[in-house]
Amino acid sequence: MAFSPVEAKKKCTELLCKWEAYLKLPSFESFVEFAVSLSSFSEFLQGKSLSGLHRLSHGLEQQVLALFDAADKHRISQATLDGLQSRIEALSERVSQFVESNGQSMEQRRVHPETDAASDQAPTHRVWLVCNTAKQWQGLATKLKYFNIQAEIYPWKGLPEKAEEPSIVMLDTQGMSPQKVCEHIKIMRASFVASKLIAHRFQDDFNHVKEALRAGCDYCFAETTPQSVILAKIIELCSTEEESPYRVLVVEDSLTASKSIQRTLQQSGIESLAVMNPSEVLTGLRSFQPDMVLMDMYMPDCTGVEATRVIRQHAEFLSTPVVYLSGDGDMALQVDALRLGGDHFLTKPFNPVFLNAVVKSKIERYRTLRRSMLRDGLTGLFNHRTAKERLATAVNVAGNTHGRLAVAMIDIDHFKTVNDKYGHPMGDEVIRSLAWLLKQRLRKGDLVGRYGGEEFLVILPGSDAEQAFDVLDRIRRDFSLIRYTFEDTWFDTTFSAGVSQFFPSTNAEAMIKDADEALYDAKNSGRNCVVARG
Numbered sequence: 001m002a003f004s005p006v007e008a009k010k011k012c013t014e015l016l017c018k019w020e021a022y023l024k025l026p027s028f029e030s031f032v033e034f035a036v037s038l039s040s041f042s043e044f045l046q047g048k049s050l051s052g053l054h055r056l057s058h059g060l061e062q063q064v065l066a067l068f069d070a071a072d073k074h075r076i077s078q079a080t081l082d083g084l085q086s087r088i089e090a091l092s093e094r095v096s097q098f099v100e101s102n103g104q105s106m107e108q109r110r111v112h113p114e115t116d117a118a119s120d121q122a123p124t125h126r127v128w129l130v131c132n133t134a135k136q137w138q139g140l141a142t143k144l145k146y147f148n149i150q151a152e153i154y155p156w157k158g159l160p161e162k163a164e165e166p167s168i169v170m171l172d173t174q175g176m177s178p179q180k181v182c183e184h185i186k187i188m189r190a191s192f193v194a195s196k197l198i199a200h201r202f203q204d205d206f207n208h209v210k211e212a213l214r215a216g217c218d219y220c221f222a223e224t225t226p227q228s229v230i231l232a233k234i235i236e237l238c239s240t241e242e243e244s245p246y247r248v249l250v251v252e253d254s255l256t257a258s259k260s261i262q263r264t265l266q267q268s269g270i271e272s273l274a275v276m277n278p279s280e281v282l283t284g285l286r287s288f289q290p291d292m293v294l295m296d297m298y299m300p301d302c303t304g305v306e307a308t309r310v311i312r313q314h315a316e317f318l319s320t321p322v323v324y325l326s327g328d329g330d331m332a333l334q335v336d337a338l339r340l341g342g343d344h345f346l347t348k349p350f351n352p353v354f355l356n357a358v359v360k361s362k363i364e365r366y367r368t369l370r371r372s373m374l375r376d377g378l379t380g381l382f383n384h385r386t387a388k389e390r391l392a393t394a395v396n397v398a399g400n401t402h403g404r405l406a407v408a409m410i411d412i413d414h415f416k417t418v419n420d421k422y423g424h425p426m427g428d429e430v431i432r433s434l435a436w437l438l439k440q441r442l443r444k445g446d447l448v449g450r451y452g453g454e455e456f457l458v459i460l461p462g463s464d465a466e467q468a469f470d471v472l473d474r475i476r477r478d479f480s481l482i483r484y485t486f487e488d489t490w491f492d493t494t495f496s497a498g499v500s501q502f503f504p505s506t507n508a509e510a511m512i513k514d515a516d517e518a519l520y521d522a523k524n525s526g527r528n529c530v531v532a533r534g
C-alpha cells in the first residue's frame with residue numbers, strides 16, 4: 001500500500017502528455033501509446049490500492065480499449081474525443097486533489113525500511129470503524145493497535161466532516177437495507193478515493209453484493225464472518241510488502257521486434273532481457289530468473305517449440321510460463337505448440353495493451369503458484385525449506401562481502417497449554433499474530449520463516465548478534481503485551497529466542513545450531529527472554 005505522491009503525479013503527467021500528443025497527431029500509433037500509458041497508470045493505481053482513482057481510470061481504460069480498431073480503420077469522432085477529454089480532465093483533477101490533500105501526510109506515515117521499527121512508533125495506518133455499537137468493535141480496535149494500526153470508531157451519524165483519508169473504512173451495516181448501504185458506500189467513495197471500503201454484516205446475496213461492489217465497495221463480509229478474519233484482512237491490506245518488478249525473458253531473433261517488445265513491456269514497468277539466439281535461453285533463464293518467457297515461434301535453426309521443449313527438460317523451469325509470438329495464424333500449429341509446453345499464443349502484430357495484459361496475468365498466476373510453494377499457508381511467511389535456502393544464500397553473501405549477518409530462532413512459550421486450554425484455532429491466532437508482528441517490525445531486508453509449528457527463523461543481514469538482540473527483544477516485549485480474548489476472559493503469551501551471528505568459516509547449519517542452543521538457554525532461564533551468542 002506504500003504510496004508515492006511524486007510517482008502518481010509523474011504517471012498522470014505522462015498520461016496527459018500522451019493524450020496531447022495523440023490530439024496533435026491523431027494516428028493509430030499515438031493512440032496505442034496513449035492506451036498503453038493509460039493501462040499502465042490504471043495498474044499503478046490498482047497496485048497502490050488507490051481504489052477510487054483506479055475506478056475512474058479503469059472506466060476510462062475500458063472506453064479506450066473499446067475504440068481499438070485495425071490501424072487502417074482508426075478514426076474517432078469529435079463527440080467521442082470530447083467525451084474522452086472530459087474524463088481525462090476529471091481523472092487528472094482527482095489525482096491532483098488527492099496528491100495535494102494526502103500525499104505529504106501519507107509519505108510521513110510510511111514506515112522507513114532502514115529504521116528499526118519500534119512499538120512506540122506512530123501508527124502506519126488509520127482505519128475507521130463506522131457502527132452503532134462501539135462496544136462490539138473495541139476489541140478489534142485494541143488488537144489493531146498492537147500492529148501499529150490506529151482504529152477510530154465513529155457512529156453512523158457522527159462521522160468527521162473533514163478528515164484525512166483513512167487507509168480503510170469498515171462499515172458495520174447491521175440492520176440497514178442493501179439500498180441504504182449502497183448509498184453510504186457511494187458517499188464514502190466520493191469523499192475517499194484511496195481508502196479500501198469494507199461492508200461488514202452485509203446480506204450475503206449475489207445481487208446485493210454485486211450492487212455494493214458497483215457502488216464502490218471493495219469487500220463485503222457476511223454477518224457470520226468472525227472478527228479474526230476481519231482482523232487478518234485489515235492487517236493484510238495494511239501490509240507494506242512490495243512486490244519486485246515483473247521480469248520477462250524475450251527470445252526473438254529480430255532485433256527490431258525484440259526492441260519493440262521490450263519497449264512495450266518497459267512502459268508497464270516490466271523488466272526484460274532479450275536473447276537473440278535460442279541456444280542462450282537456458283543461460284538467460286538462470287542469470288535473469290524471469291517470471292516468464294516470450295518466445296518467437298520461428299527462428300533460424302530452432303523453432304520456439306523446440307526451444308520450449310529444451311526448457312522443459314529442466315525441473316527448475318517446468319512451471320515457468322512460455323508465451324509464443326507468431327505471425328502465423330495456423331490453428332494446428334498453435335495447438336501443437338500449446339501441447340508441447342507453451343501457455344499462450346500471441347499473433348503478430350500484437351496489440352501492446354493486450355500483450356501487457358497477457359504477460360501480467362500469466363506472471364500473476366505464476367507468482368501465486370510459486371508463493372504457495374515457498375510460503376506457509378497459515379502465516380504467509382517462508383516455509384521451512386525456503387527459509388533454510390534463504391539463510392544459505394545470506395551466509396554466502398556475508399562470506400563474499402565480509403558483511404554482518406545474524407540469525408534468530410524464536411519459539412512460543414508453553415504453546416501446548418494455549419492449545420489445550422483455548423483450542424487449536426486460538427493457537428493458530430497466536431501463531432499468526434507473531435507472524436504479523438515479525439513482518440511488521442523487521443526491516444525490509446530481513447527474512448522470516450515459519451520453521452516449525454510454533455517456531456520461527458529470522459535472518460537479519462547486515463546485523464550482528466547485539467543489534468539482532470535489540471530488535472528481537474523489542475518484539476518480544478510487544479508480543480507479550482498482546483491480549484487474546486477468549487469467551488469472557490483473556491490471556492497473553494510470550495516467546496523465547498536465541499540469536500547467533502555469522503563469522504568466517506561458519507555455515508548455515510552451524511548458525512542454526514548456535515541459535516538453537518541459545519534458544520535452549522533462554523527457555524532454561526525462565527522463558528520470555530532473548531539470549532544472544534556473540
Ligand SMILES: Nc1nc2c(ncn2[C@@H]2O[C@H](COP(=O)(O)OP(=O)(O)OP(=O)(O)O)[C@@H](O)[C@H]2O)c(=O)[nH]1
Nearest residue numbers: 411412413414415416417419424425427428453454
Ligand atoms: N494451534 C496450533 N498448534 C500447533 C501447530 N503446530 C504445532 N502446534 C502445537 O505446538 C505445541 C508445541 O508444544 P511443545 O513443543 O511441547 O512446547 P511448548 O508447550 O511450547 O513449551 P516450551 O517450548 O517448552 O515453552 C504442540 O502442542 C503442537 O501440537 C499449529 O499449526 N497450530
